[in-house]
Amino acid sequence: GKLRAKTARAGDFTGSVFRNGLMMAAGSVFGIQGLVYGAELLYNENPTIATNTTYLLQIYAGYFLILFLVLLFCFVCRAWTIAKVNYAFVFEFDTRHHLDWRQLSELPCFFLFLLGFIAWLNFSRFGSDNMYIYWPVLLIAVTVLVLFFPAPVLYNRSRRWFLYSNWRLLLAGLYPVEFRDFFLGDMFCSLTYVMGHLELFFCLYANDWANPHK
Numbered sequence: 204g205k206l207r208a209k210t211a212r213a214g215d216f217t218g219s220v221f222r223n224g225l226m227m228a229a230g231s232v233f234g235i236q237g238l239v240y241g242a243e244l245l246y247n248e249n250p251t252i253a254t255n256t257t258y259l260l261q262i263y264a265g266y267f268l269i270l271f272l273v274l275l276f277c278f279v280c281r282a283w284t285i286a287k288v289n290y291a292f293v294f295e296f297d298t299r300h301h302l303d304w305r306q307l308s309e310l311p312c313f314f315l316f317l318l319g320f321i322a323w324l325n326f327s328r329f330g331s332d333n334m335y336i337y338w339p340v341l342l343i344a345v346t347v348l349v350l351f352f353p354a355p356v357l358y359n360r361s362r363r364w365f366l367y368s369n370w371r372l373l374l375a376g377l378y379p380v381e382f383r384d385f386f387l388g389d390m391f392c393s394l395t396y397v398m399g400h401l402e403l404f405f406c407l408y409a410n411d412w413a414n415p416h417k
Contacts, residue, residue, distance in 0.1 A: 216305040219306050219309055220305055222312070223312045227316070229316050229319070230320065232319070237319065240327050244256040255336055259336070259338075261400055265401075265404075266339075266397075267318060268394060268396060269397055272390060272393060276390070277304050293382060293383075295382075301361070310357075310358070314346060321339075321342045324338060368387055371384055
């Protein structure tokens with residue numbers, strides 16, 4: 204009985220749907236065009252550019268897989284909403300501020316647009332030659348800034364809930380493990396490719412991309 208939503212959530216989510224569609228479409232167009240440019244650079248006559256492009260594509264692929272998983276979760280929330288499953292209770296959302304699945308999709312859609320746009324700038328060789336390998340740093344920096352932005356905008360309470368949940372997961376054992384911790388940990392276990400490439404990311408930039416194939 205507790206898992207059954209009593210009533211459908213009221214509200215006008217037209218703005219969220221419009222923003223989601225716009226950002227997802229623009230990000231997809233930029234991303235596909237960027238991949239076309241990146242594929243051409245894999246066969247560049249300069250072996251350094253070709254090698255660096257290989258690793259840049261791996262970094263962007265890891266970032267995309269995170270967004271893909273979050274978007275799939277948003278689609279599952281839609282299915283739960285249709286089935287009137289009270290997932291806000293299951294995941295211990297603040298019932299006064301939890302987001303509708305259309306609002307929840309706004310952040311991953313924004314990051315998808317950001318990913319596509321930066322990949323397009325990167326592989327179109329926008330900027331100086333030295334900037335070529337530093338576009339992913341800008342992508343990560345903007346992502347971290349948005350997630351940790353303290354002002355009461357961009358669904359501040361929901362971002363705080365997400366960051367606090369990750370904090371609980373990091374210190375599992377010091378906090379009692381609840382269902383949301385287990386579920387979030389299971390999602391991270393599904394991102395083994397991404398977790399494996401965290402080391403790659405930091406090693407590349409710690410060594411200033413010197414001999415990345417080693």
